């Protein structure tokens with residue numbers, strides 16, 4: 336009997352989600368399987384009517400499924416369902432009513448955790464995505480380095496990552512780069528270059544905040560825009576050292592550009608972006624204001640007179656300025672690297688679910704001799720001994736904390752991904768489409784409008 340596979344996208348949108356769905360559906364077409372796109376991530380599975388779209392009638396992908404467009408035609412949400420809750424029973428019933436033989440969840444660490452309880456009901460496979468590039472491991476044994484220690488108040492336990500391994504090779508990495516990361520870096524690097532113009536012309540110090548939560552991969556990739564200093568969440572900021580470096584750079588070139596990860600903290604333990612913390616539905620902290628907090632700290636330390644020699648007659652307090660790259664870094668058309676590997680990973684996920692695999696993850700692997708290839712790993716391999724999946728941090732060997740730049744090893748990591756990441760069609764697309772007269776004459780045509788015409792209910 337022909338299999339029916341569900342597919343959903345959960346968590347924050349990323350540029351390559353449609354490419355992943357496309358890869359999965361194209362593979363399903365050749366394997367003769369029906370694919371039902373479930374709308375709005377796990378939240379859609381809680382609805383009584385479970386809105387869904389048949390993505391491949393007659394085993395041919397619907398035209399709305401465009402691998403080159405950003406976001407997700409299925410919609411997404413950050414709703415996750417607690418194991419054992421009453422809601423889980425609703426989900427189980429809805430999966431049964433949809434007559435699904437398998438489910439592909441496209442997402443990051445929140446999505447894979449949300450997928451775990453569903454594996455009791457049907458084969459589930461994760462196709463990875465996240466601009467944060469934090470779904471995966473630096474090396475296979477990494478989860479086993481987490482230990483539990485009594486908390487300071489003696490009331491319970493805290494988990495601590497005991498960094499036992501000093502060295503790693505590129506081929507050790509599990510899930511080398513996640514779809515969305517390359518496009519985010521593409522946006523950030525250009526932002527850094529453009530901010531540089533103002534900093535340089537007006538003798539100012541630009542502080543640019545990038546996303547990534549507690550992972551510094553986006554900051555690391557920002558190096559392509561040649562910022563003077565990069566601060567990543569994995570390495571606590573030594574404010575004395577930073578102040579000294581800023582003074583030196585400013586004296587030399589009369590301006591500076593600093594990139595700061597939203598999850599950065601100082602050596603004293605202050606989380607820069609958590610002055611007024613809020614949380615998303617998955618319980619993740621929403622960082623906000625890291626650039627502003629860093630600017631405030633530097634302004635407290637560097638007296639206005641320091642800037643007066645270089646920029647006399649300027650209003651006091653105008654030497655520093657901040658910019659958040661914000662959601663632009665996860666929106667829009669994915670660049671070639673993301674499109675290509677996202678669709679490969681989608682295809683791999685479909686093969687896995689077709690083979691009846693469950694609770695596994697399609698991964699992108701790299702080895703310097705052979706380049707990239709898709710593979711898979713059991714989800715359990717990503718979790719610590721208590722079942723928790725931790726975000727992947729930038730390994731200490733990838734970052735030079737004194738230069739505040741990627742280390743030589745970090746550079747090799749970045750080069751393997753980015754040297755050929757942009758396709759000539761990416762540039763041609765901008766040339767031909769951005770100033771197309773049609774953009775002035777026609778309103779934006781949302782995929783949501785077209786998809787609504789295809790929605791079915793149970």
Ligand code: F6P
Nearest residue numbers: 347466467546547548615622665
């Ligand atoms: O996890 C992806 C991400 O873009 C993070 O880098 C960022 O902190 C967060 O999502 C922002 O989430 P939201 O769009 O809910 O503000």
